[in-house]
Amino acid sequence: MQAMNQAPKEMLDLYWLAYLLTGNRDASFRAAVDAAELPEDASPFFTEWVLRWSRKIAIAKSLGAIREELHTSARRTEATVFRSDLRLPRGWSLSSHTKTIQLEQALLAIDVFPRCALVLSILEGLPLEDVATLLNEERDLVKTAGAIALQQLTRRLSASPLQRDSPSLALPGPHYV
Numbered sequence: 683m684q685a686m687n688q689a690p691k692e693m694l695d696l697y698w699l700a701y702l703l704t705g706n707r708d709a710s711f712r713a714a715v716d717a718a719e720l721p722e723d724a725s726p727f728f729t730e731w732v733l734r735w736s737r738k739i740a741i742a743k744s745l746g747a748i749r750e751e752l753h754t755s756a757r758r759t760e761a762t763v764f765r766s767d768l769r770l771p772r773g774w775s776l777s778s779h780t781k782t783i784q785l786e787q788a789l790l791a792i793d794v795f796p797r798c799a800l801v802l803s804i805l806e807g808l809p810l811e812d813v814a815t816l817l818n819e820e821r822d823l824v825k826t827a828g829a830i831a832l833q834q835l836t837r838r839l840s841a842s843p844l845q846r847d848s849p850s851l852a853l854p855g856p857h858y859v
Contacts, residue, residue, distance in 0.1 A: 693718060696740045698786075702801045703744040705790050713743035741802070745816055748794060755795035756819050759827045766829070776839060788838035796831035799824050804832070 696717055700710035717739035718732070732739075745752065789797055795817065802813045803824075813828075814821040 692736070696736060699737065699801070699806070700740050700744040702786070702789055702805070703741065703798050704748050705794060705797075706747070709744065709747040713740050713747065716740075716743050737806070741806070741816065745798070749818075751794050752798065752817060755793050756817070756823065756827070758793060759795050759830065760823060762826075762830060764826050764830055774836070774840065780839060784839065788835050791838060792831045792834050795819075796827040796834070799827040800831035800835065803828050 693714060696714040697710055700713040700717075701707065704710050704713070717736040789801070792800070798817060799813060802808045802816060803810060808816070810821055810825060814824045817824055819827075
């Protein structure tokens with residue numbers, strides 16, 4: 683098997699998705715490369731099919747690489763009291779000056795289970811039931827974890843100083859909002 687010749691942007695998107703899930707550069711690289719592997723003599727139909735499924739494969743490989751961490755983090759999340767009364771200031775929105783590195787740092791500062799719940803549900807747009815299945819946890823816990831992560835993310839981005847030498851936020855891929 684050899685790595686498929688995907689466009690560099692698609693490979694970077696897979697790597698970034700895997701990195702946001704795992705928080706580990708080596709595991710992310712392996713997941714992105716594994717997601718883009720197929721036999722040398724693959725048919726054009728099969729190659730196109732793999733391209734469409736590469737995000738799902740990268741997600742599965744990433745989550746598999748951190749399964750124990752996810753379980754431990756899920757137990758911490760269960761013990762967390764979620765305060766739904768904490769709200770963003772009226773009119774708050776993500777600044778157009780937010781840099782990709784700021785988003786990445788803010789996401790990676792969140793515990794792994796809530797971060798994965800947020801990345802899969804919000805950034806990837808997966809239904810809550812699918813996220814619960816992927817994370818192997820109850821739907822309500824995944825929903826709470828996503829809400830906790832969203833609160834933490836917005837709080838961190840609100841306090842994040844502008845880094846002028848970083849590229850502006852341009853989220854990769856059609857699955858990111």
